[in-house]
Amino acid sequence: MRPAYTGSQVRAAEAPLLEEGQGPALMARAARGLELAVARDLKSTRGRVHGTHVAAVVGKGNNGGDALFALAGLARRGVRATAVLAHGAAHPAALEAFGRAGGRLAEPGDSLDHADAVIDAVLGTGFSGVFRAPHPRPDARVIACDVPSGLNADTGAAGPEVWRADVTVTFGALKSGLVVGRGRELAGEVEVVDIGLGPHLPDPDVRSLEPDDAARLLPAPRPDWHKYSRGVLGVVAGSREYPGAAVLTVAGALAAGVGMVRVLAPERVRDLVLAAHPEAVGGAGRVQAWAVGPGIADDADQHRALQSSLASGLPVVVDASGLGGWAADLEASGAGPDERMVLTPHAGELAALLGSLAGGGVAPEREDIEAEPLRWARGAARRCGTTVLLKGAATVCAAPDGTVFVQSQGHPYLATAGSGDTLTGILGALLATASGARPVELAALAAFVHGSAGRIAAEGGPYGAGQLAGAVREAVARLQRG
Numbered sequence: 337m338r339p340a341y342t343g344s345q346v347r348a349a350e351a352p353l354l355e356e357g358q359g360p361a362l363m364a365r366a367a368r369g370l371e372l373a374v375a376r377d378l379k380s381t382r383g384r385v386h387g388t389h390v391a392a393v394v395g396k397g398n399n400g401g402d403a404l405f406a407l408a409g410l411a412r413r414g415v416r417a418t419a420v421l422a423h424g425a426a427h428p429a430a431l432e433a434f435g436r437a438g439g440r441l442a443e444p445g446d447s448l449d450h451a452d453a454v455i456d457a458v459l460g461t462g463f464s465g466v467f468r469a470p471h472p473r474p475d476a477r478v479i480a481c482d483v484p485s486g487l488n489a490d491t492g493a494a495g496p497e498v499w500r501a502d503v504t505v506t507f508g509a510l511k512s513g514l515v516v517g518r519g520r521e522l523a524g525e526v527e528v529v530d531i532g533l534g535p536h537l538p539d540p541d542v543r544s545l546e547p548d549d550a551a552r553l554l555p556a557p558r559p560d561w562h563k564y565s566r567g568v569l570g571v572v573a574g575s576r577e578y579p580g581a582a583v584l585t586v587a588g589a590l591a592a593g594v595g596m597v598r599v600l601a602p603e604r605v606r607d608l609v610l611a612a613h614p615e616a617v618g619g620a621g622r623v624q625a626w627a628v629g630p631g632i633a634d635d636a637d638q639h640r641a642l643q644s645s646l647a648s649g650l651p652v653v654v655d656a657s658g659l660g661g662w663a664a665d666l667e668a669s670g671a672g673p674d675e676r677m678v679l680t681p682h683a684g685e686l687a688a689l690l691g692s693l694a695g696g697g698v699a700p701e702r703e704d705i706e707a708e709p710l711r712w713a714r715g716a717a718r719r720c721g722t723t724v725l726l727k728g729a730a731t732v733c734a735a736p737d738g739t740v741f742v743q744s745q746g747h748p749y750l751a752t753a754g755s756g757d758t759l760t761g762i763l764g765a766l767l768a769t770a771s772g773a774r775p776v777e778l779a780a781l782a783a784f785v786h787g788s789a790g791r792i793a794a795e796g797g798p799y800g801a802g803q804l805a806g807a808v809r810e811a812v813a814r815l816q817r818g
């Protein structure tokens with residue numbers, strides 16, 4: 337499991353150590369970690385460390401201090417070290433060490449384009465408000481010190497002037513803001529340097545499943561299985577306008593390993609599903625979980641089937657047009673919180689869903705959710721009393737108690753029509769077959785499997801969602817093989 341912490345949590349973990357007077361030791365460890373990471377990067381991109389040129393744009397706080405100490409270490413290895421003081425001042429001890437090691441100060445306007453690497457150390461976790469970049473992003477390799485300057489380390493939100501880093505060397509613990517929102521793309525490759533905060537860190541803000549966690553959560557094949565005990569999924573998907581949604585949902589469920597699928601859909605849609613998947617069964621019957629909503633549009637029968645699935649007391653994954661039906665049902669029935677209900681909106685659908693819920697609260701725009709996905713997914717899970725899987729390049733899975741998983745296995749080619757229907761099928765299958773795991777963990781597992789499948793499928797070039805199911809089987813098989 338990969339934990340991540342807000343910048344505020346990391347600062348709180350540092351506080352007792354700073355009170356004990358360990359600030360200089362912490363900074364020395366951070367600076368040494370940065371120095372080693374920059375040296376490794378130079379070796380792999382330039383083939384050497386000695387004789388290269390490394391510049392840093394430094395702020396007046398501890399973040400700038402880390403970079404100046406790191407530059408001093410690099411200068412002692414024969415690197416030409418240059419610093420630009422972004423705010424005209426710097427951490428005094430670090431500036432002195434930098435000067436003693438032979439570092440040179442440059443003027444704010446000087447070009448940094450010819451440096452072999454530039455360290456971005458204007459602001460770290462002490463950033464607040466609006467970020468004005470003191471220097472345009474150089475045309476050189478950029479290594480961010482702790483976080484890209486101006487990035488909100490708690491939320492991943494960033495203004496337009498934040499530099500995109502090739503590598504971020506972060507201290508003490510991975511920051512949440514580096515794994516979600518714009519932070520994920522701005523951070524580049526992330527390296528965590530241990531500076532000894534471990535015993536002082538609280539429960540993580542977010543977690544990410546790693547392959548061994550995903551493998552552990554997958555239902556293991558058992559010799560005593562029969563098709564019913566293995567798990568039966570009811571699917572309410574498709575309509576005259578969107579018949580393919582049902583085919584894709586069923587394909588995702590079968591590829592993820594469900595025992596049987598029962599599909600409720602208009603006759604023509606059912607025929608299409610059965611032609612593509614003869615193993616599926618048309619019509620109602622006993623199920624262990626439901627996957628509802630893909631492509632149901634405003635088909636009245638499908639909405640009635642959706643309402644019965646919601647009233648069944650079984651785990652339900654609700655997607656696409658089903659989300660509006662879920663909100664309407666909540667208003668009508670006043671149904672209590674149930675974390676086994678998993679809503680799977682993208683940012684636009686979550687904005688619409690929150691806007692449609694009565695009872696006050698702020699109704700966000702799609703852009704608000706894209707800028708701060710953690711905040712909105714967590715808030716929606718609390719407000720709805722359900723698990724929420726917010727789709728995106730980094731998928732955020734939140735439970736009503738605040739537990740959050742973030743999964744980023746996916747590939748940009750997954751942004752294709754019908755990809756979400758496949759995810760709904762995968763998650764439905766997991767809800768029907770896996771026992772003992774929390775729905776938020778299964779949501780994260782579904783995002784893991786779906787994302788991995790997207791990456792596997794991309795090995796053969798661009799694809800449509802119809803080609804994803806084969807890759808889902810391969811993703812599951814790779815996890816099971818270990």
Ligand SMILES: NC(=O)C1=CN([C@@H]2O[C@H](COP(=O)(O)OP(=O)(O)OC[C@H]3O[C@@H](n4cnc5c(N)ncnc54)[C@H](O)[C@@H]3O)[C@@H](O)[C@H]2O)[C@H](O)CC1
Pocket residue numbers: 350354358359360362363366395396397398399400402458459460461462463464465466467468481482483507531
């Ligand atoms: N605390 C420690 O012992 C360690 C910290 N490490 C590094 O320190 C930074 C956090 O340092 P801090 O001095 O608290 O904050 P910053 O360097 O990020 O900047 C503080 C400085 O900047 C001003 N400021 C805030 N927002 C803005 C803004 N929008 N525009 C201009 N100026 C702004 C603020 O008022 C302060 O004066 C952490 O990230 C680590 O890099 C070490 O890792 C280990 C020990």
